[in-house]
Amino acid sequence: MIKSIQSARPHVTRNEDLIFELSAPGKRGAELAPLDVPALSAGEALGPELARGEIEGFPEVSELEVIRHFTRLSTWNYGVDTGLYPLGSCTMKYNPRVNEVAARLEGLATLHPYAPAELAQGCLRVLHETARCLAEITGMDAVSLQPAAGAQGELTGILIIRAYLQERGQPREFVLVPDSAHGTNPASVAISGYKVRNLKSNARGCVDLSELEHAMTEDVAGLMLTNPNTLGVFESEIRKIADLVHAKGGLLYMDGANMNALVGVAQPASFGVDVMHLNLHKTFTTPHGGGGPGSGPVAVRKFLDPYLPSPVVARDSDGRYFLNANRPKSIGRVRAFCGNFGMAVRALAYILANGAEGLKQTTEDAVLNANYIRARLKDLYELPYDAPSLHECVFSDSRQAAKGVRTGDIAKRLVDYGFHPYTTSFPLIVPGAMMIEPTESASKAELDAFIEAMRAIAAEAEEDPELVRQAPHTTRVTRLDGTAAARKPVLRWRP
Amino acid sequence: MRYLPLSPGERAAMLRAIGRQSIQELFEPIPESLRLSGPLKLPGPMSEPEILEFFRRAAEESSPDYVSFLGAGAYSHYRPVAVDSLLSRGEFFTAYTPYQAEIAQGTLQAMFEFQTLMAQLTGMDVANASLYDGSTAATEAVLMGLRILGGRRVLVARSVHPEYRQVLRTYLQHQDVETVEIPFSASGQLDLDKLEKELKAGPACLLVQSPNFVGALEPTSKISGLVQGAEGLVIVAVAEPLSLAVVQPPTEADIVCGEAQSFGVAVAYGGPYVGFLAAKAQYVRQVPGRLVGETRDTEGRRGYVLTLATREQHIRREKATSNICTNQSLCALAATIYLALLGKRGLKALAEQNLAKAHYAAQELAAVPGVSAAFTAPFFNEFSIRAPRKVDRLLAALGDEKIIGGLKLERFYPELKDHVLIAVTETARRMDLDRMVRTYRRVLAADPPPARQSAKATPSGEPVAR
Numbered sequence: 001m002i003k004s005i006q007s008a009r010p011h012v013t014r015n016e017d018l019i020f021e022l023s024a025p026g027k028r029g030a031e032l033a034p035l036d037v038p039a040l041s042a043g044e045a046l047g048p049e050l051a052r053g054e055i056e057g058f059p060e061v062s063e064l065e066v067i068r069h070f071t072r073l074s075t076w077n078y079g080v081d082t083g084l085y086p087l088g089s090c091t092m093k094y095n096p097r098v099n100e101v102a103a104r105l106e107g108l109a110t111l112h113p114y115a116p117a118e119l120a121q122g123c124l125r126v127l128h129e130t131a132r133c134l135a136e137i138t139g140m141d142a143v144s145l146q147p148a149a150g151a152q153g154e155l156t157g158i159l160i161i162r163a164y165l166q167e168r169g170q171p172r173e174f175v176l177v178p179d180s181a182h183g184t185n186p187a188s189v190a191i192s193g194y195k196v197r198n199l200k201s202n203a204r205g206c207v208d209l210s211e212l213e214h215a216m217t218e219d220v221a222g223l224m225l226t227n228p229n230t231l232g233v234f235e236s237e238i239r240k241i242a243d244l245v246h247a248k249g250g251l252l253y254m255d256g257a258n259m260n261a262l263v264g265v266a267q268p269a270s271f272g273v274d275v276m277h278l279n280l281h282k283t284f285t286t287p288h289g290g291g292g293p294g295s296g297p298v299a300v301r302k303f304l305d306p307y308l309p310s311p312v313v314a315r316d317s318d319g320r321y322f323l324n325a326n327r328p329k330s331i332g333r334v335r336a337f338c339g340n341f342g343m344a345v346r347a348l349a350y351i352l353a354n355g356a357e358g359l360k361q362t363t364e365d366a367v368l369n370a371n372y373i374r375a376r377l378k379d380l381y382e383l384p385y386d387a388p389s390l391h392e393c394v395f396s397d398s399r400q401a402a403k404g405v406r407t408g409d410i411a412k413r414l415v416d417y418g419f420h421p422y423t424t425s426f427p428l429i430v431p432g433a434m435m436i437e438p439t440e441s442a443s444k445a446e447l448d449a450f451i452e453a454m455r456a457i458a459a460e461a462e463e464d465p466e467l468v469r470q471a472p473h474t475t476r477v478t479r480l481d482g483t484a485a486a487r488k489p490v491l492r493w494r495p
Numbered sequence: 496m497r498y499l500p501l502s503p504g505e506r507a508a509m510l511r512a513i514g515r516q517s518i519q520e521l522f523e524p525i526p527e528s529l530r531l532s533g534p535l536k537l538p539g540p541m542s543e544p545e546i547l548e549f550f551r552r553a554a555e556e557s558s559p560d561y562v563s564f565l566g567a568g569a570y571s572h573y574r575p576v577a578v579d580s581l582l583s584r585g586e587f588f589t590a591y592t593p594y595q596a597e598i599a600q601g602t603l604q605a606m607f608e609f610q611t612l613m614a615q616l617t618g619m620d621v622a623n624a625s626l627y628d629g630s631t632a633a634t635e636a637v638l639m640g641l642r643i644l645g646g647r648r649v650l651v652a653r654s655v656h657p658e659y660r661q662v663l664r665t666y667l668q669h670q671d672v673e674t675v676e677i678p679f680s681a682s683g684q685l686d687l688d689k690l691e692k693e694l695k696a697g698p699a700c701l702l703v704q705s706p707n708f709v710g711a712l713e714p715t716s717k718i719s720g721l722v723q724g725a726e727g728l729v730i731v732a733v734a735e736p737l738s739l740a741v742v743q744p745p746t747e748a749d750i751v752c753g754e755a756q757s758f759g760v761a762v763a764y765g766g767p768y769v770g771f772l773a774a775k776a777q778y779v780r781q782v783p784g785r786l787v788g789e790t791r792d793t794e795g796r797r798g799y800v801l802t803l804a805t806r807e808q809h810i811r812r813e814k815a816t817s818n819i820c821t822n823q824s825l826c827a828l829a830a831t832i833y834l835a836l837l838g839k840r841g842l843k844a845l846a847e848q849n850l851a852k853a854h855y856a857a858q859e860l861a862a863v864p865g866v867s868a869a870f871t872a873p874f875f876n877e878f879s880i881r882a883p884r885k886v887d888r889l890l891a892a893l894g895d896e897k898i899i900g901g902l903k904l905e906r907f908y909p910e911l912k913d914h915v916l917i918a919v920t921e922t923a924r925r926m927d928l929d930r931m932v933r934t935y936r937r938v939l940a941a942d943p944p945p946a947r948q949s950a951k952a953t954p955s956g957e958p959v960a961r
Contacts (some may be wrong), residue, residue: 016604016934017833018498018604018607018608019835020611022610024839027838028836028839028840028841029575029577029835029837029838029839029841030836030837030838030840031841032573032831032841032844032848033573033919033921035848035852035854035927037851037928038851038855039847039851040847040849040850040851040854040855041508041850042741042742042843042846042847045850045851046712046741046742046850047873048742050712050738050742050873051741051742051743052741052742052743052744054839054843055615055616055740055839055842055843056615057611057615058612058615058616058834058838058839058842059834059835059838059839060838060839061835061838063575063577066538066577066581066835066836067577067580067581069835070581070587070605070832070835070837071584071826072582072583072601072788073600073602073604073605074584074586074587074601075585075586075601076598076599076600076601076604077586077598077599077600077601077911078590078595078599079585079586079587079588079589079590079597079892080589080590080835081585081586081589082585082586082589083502084648086590089589090720092589092591095585095588095589096496096498098543098546098547099525099545100583100588102546102550103763104579104761104807105550105551105554105713105834106554106559107553107554107555107556107557107559108550108553108557108763109556109761109762109763110557110559110571110761110762110763111557111762111763111764112560112563112569112571112762112764112899113569113764113766114567114569114760114902115557115558115561115565115764116894116899119557119558119899120558120563120764121556121557122552122553122555122556122557123553123557125553125556125732126550126553128588130887133537133538136535136537137535137537138534142959148628148631148766148767148823149627149819149820149821149822150820150821151808151818151819151820151821152627152631152818152819152912154545154818155571155666155818159668159669159844167662171669180942182809182820183809183810183815184808184809184810184818184820186813187811187812187813187818188818188819189807189813189814190786190813190815190818191666191670191818192743193668193669193919194668194669195813196812196813200649204547205941212884231850232821233524233919234524234525234527236885237524237830239527239529244730251672255769259582262525263534264534265522265529265530265531266525266526266529266530266531269530269826270528270529271529273619275869276631279821281821285498287588287589287825288589288591288592288821288823289497289587289588289590289591289823289824289825289826289828290587290588290590290591290593290599290601290602290605290824291591291593291624291785291821291822291824291825292590292592292608292625292627292821292822292823292824292825292826293604293627293767293769293822293823293824293825293826294821295767297579297928301922309665329731331665331668332661332664332665333630333658333660333661333662333665334631334662334666335627335628335631335662335766336568336628336629336630336656336658336659336765337569337632337658337764337765337766338627338765338766339765339766340766341763341764341765341766341767341793342761342763342764342766342767343766343767345550348548349550351537351538352538352539352540352541352545352546353496353497353498353540353541353543353546353550354496354539354540354542354761354881355537355538355541356499356535356536356537357534357540358496358498358499358533358539359535359537359897360535360539361496361499362496362499363497363755364518364521365499365501365506366520367518367521367522368501368509368510368521369501369509370664371515372512372513372514374514375512375514376512376513376851377872381848387524388523388524390521390522401914411595412595412597414523415595415598416598418513420591420595420598421595422600424518424757426809427809430909438917440498440499440501440514440847441498441499443500443505443589444500444501444502444505444508444509444624445502447502448690449746457611460842462587463689470793472598473785475598476597476600476800477596477597477792477796478597478792478794478796479597479792479793480510480596480597480790480791480792480794480798480799480800481581481791481792481793482596482788482790482800482802484790484791485788485789485790485802485950486764486788486802486803486919487799488496488778489620489621489786489788489802489803490635490788490789490790491614491779491786491787491788491789491802492607492610492611492614492620492621492622492623492728493607493608493611
């Protein structure tokens with residue numbers, strides 16, 4: 001008995017091995033239905049040269065072990081369901097449960113993408129209706145749901161701009177990207193065959209009109225702009241920006257990552273935007289899933305419609321839906337089949353649940369929550385840009401840095417207080433950035449608790465900086481050595 | 496609105512706390528002329544039962560009662576209920592990309608397991624944490640291959656999934672890269688003579704798929720030898736990864752990529768799916784997308800982090816290996832759970848059921864007068880048949896029986912008139928296969944083909960390609 005106490009370790013729920021290490025020969029977690037045709041082995045069907053022996057190292061575990069393994073792993077995660085998840089620019093909002101049920105309905109979850117259109121009217125209607133709603137929300141004229149995520153939407157949008165300019169004789173050479181932009185923007189530009197020309201932000205963190213005027217030459221295809229920008233600040237000169245770009249024959253691309261500040265309040269089409277993408281996994285509540293799947297629909301004004309990825313969902317004169325691939329000017333296909341259809345189902349369910357009024361209220365709450373946090377933390381944390389912000393606010397760690405406490409430390413300490421951290425070190429124009437986006441999915445009680453935690457950490461940074469620098473103290477693992485992981489990468493289990 | 500946790504009183508109190516009179520004040524940074532004056536024209540609001548009613552109607556109009564023999568890159572396999580049960584845990588599906596490793600060990604460890612499973616299955620050293628789907632995985636693999644090779648030439652098998660090739664074309668269209676198509680031979684496999692001829696023109700990156708789009712398994716070992724002998728680089732795409740449980744993996748290839756939808760991810764009218772990319776160890780710094788690596792915490796405990804981020808867009812911006820950010824994590828988790836459930840023996844037994852059913856169907860169909868196997872190459876769970884001048888009538892007759900009989904290959908290959916691509920997985924019941932065969936017999940007997948034609952189309956006759 002004493003021996004067993006001596007060998008006691010923390011319970012397995014905090015110490016789960018890899019699935020491969022749980023394996024023992026002869027176990028399995030699924031049974032097949034009996035075979036109702038003559039059996040055929042791999043050797044017989046394919047010959048000894050082509051047939052494979054056993055897959056070395058593959059796990060052998062029972063169903064219960066699989067359930068426990070992944071249930072335990074899940075408990076080491078923090079999700080929106082767990083609590084406030086104020087990751088700036090990521091829009092971690094509630095993922096309604098009915099969305100998940102709708103997407104799993106027999107028919108929607110089981111139809112094959114090559115089923116003839118007459119057997120796929122329901123799926124096509126969902127795609128068509130989702131596109132129509134997104135067009136209305138953005139004020140744009142046409143929408144493609146093919147892009148699989150935001151970054152692919154960006155690529156699609158820039159390819160559309162290129163195809164349009166090419167047809168007018170000259171694709172041009174550069175795309176302007178503000179220094180506050182997401183990293184995907186310049187990366188997407190590079191694949192489109194353009195060079196990135198960086199645009200320096202002004203003292204307010206916004207587009208500097210004189211810089212833009214200078215940079216927007218006739219070899220520039222357009223400007224990629226996030227609006228509200230990554231500081232959460234609305235580019236109030238947006239009409240002038242659009243005019244400057246258009247005057248030189250360029251087009252305006254809007255990164256819709258921050259659309260949660262605008263839905264129901266303003267339509268990007270009225271800003272002079274020519275093409276934009278949305279993130280269904282941000283604004284439209286499709287779950288982030290620990291890093292996807294997402295969906296990055298692209299919305300364009302009418303003159304760019306012919307260039308959208310092929311095929312598009314269309315309706316014939318009898319009201320029947322079909323996939324129209326007869327699109328000679330299209331940039332081509334960016335993903336197989338019809339894009340992430342299941343994400344369209346979820347986004348449409350969200351739009352239907354809200355209606356126009358609900359969506360507007362959602363936007364208002366998201367902006368109110370962010371401003372509430374901003375107002376109640378600005379005495380303790382430095383606000384490097386004090387322009388009014390909408391759905392998120394960006395502080396810097398400059399006051400705490402004096403004590404050696406950086407944004408990453410404060411973020412880790414938040415974990416001890418029961419919150420997911422904010423976004424650290426982004427946007428790049430703010431050294432030591434702390435980017436906070438509470439979204440509308442936070443109750444006042446939770447916001448107050450978060451604010452209290454942030455205020456307590458500010459005090460700790462003064463009085464006991466080491467406590468913050470060593471955080472988190474309450475998690476299953478303490479800080480992990482990222483440098484070691486990259487120096488000698490171990491990317492798989494080996495027996 | 497039921498999703499919003501603020502009460503009207505709390506909203507008012509919060510506005511007071513920040514010194515504002517009304518919510519409109521907070522939107523003043525948006526010039527008034529740019530603000531909407533009225534409500535959007537949208538359906539809703541709807542209660543939960545209304546939403547479900549709306550989607551149930553759409554589901555009913557999506558032929559839930561049909562039996563389908565469509566494959567072509569999206570395969571219908573049974574999904575054990577444990578998969579959705581575990582995916583539905585909020586800690587998994589409502590979490591973000593695991594940047595904050597200490598509170599994301601669940602996702603990170605599962606992704607590490609996914610990477611291991613994909614490496615084991617493909618016979619490669621390393622695999623990434625997923626890409627969007629098979630088409631973009633193949634495209635990213637080609638871009639990666641070109642970076643490794645420092646080359647400008649891509650050879651693409653015509654038998655690669657046509658939509659994968661379309662996506663590749665979209666991504667390469669502004670990349671100063673020469674693309675050469677390599678046809679397939681009468682066997683359905685890559686035309687090796689044409690390949691050798693093209694390799695003489697200089698090192699190139701080859702993209703080949705196995706099983707390929709018409710169902711043929713490629714001799715990937717021989718192909719790799721030819722290409723690497725000419726200092727080229729070989730990418731093998733796999734659209735039906737279940738095949739790897741019974742077919743020798745393409746261990747000689749440099750990169751193996753593809754679609755893992757077959758592993759527990761619903762067919763769902765085309766997505767979301769899950770792309771994968773695996774490679775030899777020496778190429779790891781050119782891999783696109785996320786990678787999870789093992790490390791230790793400050794007390795020496797094993798843990799996992801996202802690693803080698805200097806390849807990625809948030810660090811390298813326009814010099815990144817890819818623009819990908821969000822990938823398909825939850826679908827990769829589904830695949831991990833699925834493969835853990837099936838396990839070493841279960842997956843092999845499942846793959847052998849697919850082999851058996853597909854070969855049964857192929858034999859029965861080829862025995863119908865007027866039908867022949869289109870290609871001679873070995874196949875896994877998908878094959879092509881040829882039924883001269885009768886394909887439309889056959890598919891229509893099957894449609895009357897609520898059977899989607901397969902894909903007309905002519906849609907993508909004008910030279911493959913009269914060809915149908917048929918996928919038969921473990922979900923196909925023998926009674927439905929027999930029903931399909933009976934329909935073939937009935938349609939072809941009612942209208943027997945001309946004598947000349949029927950002689951050519953007997954099972955013992957020469958298979959006809961293209």
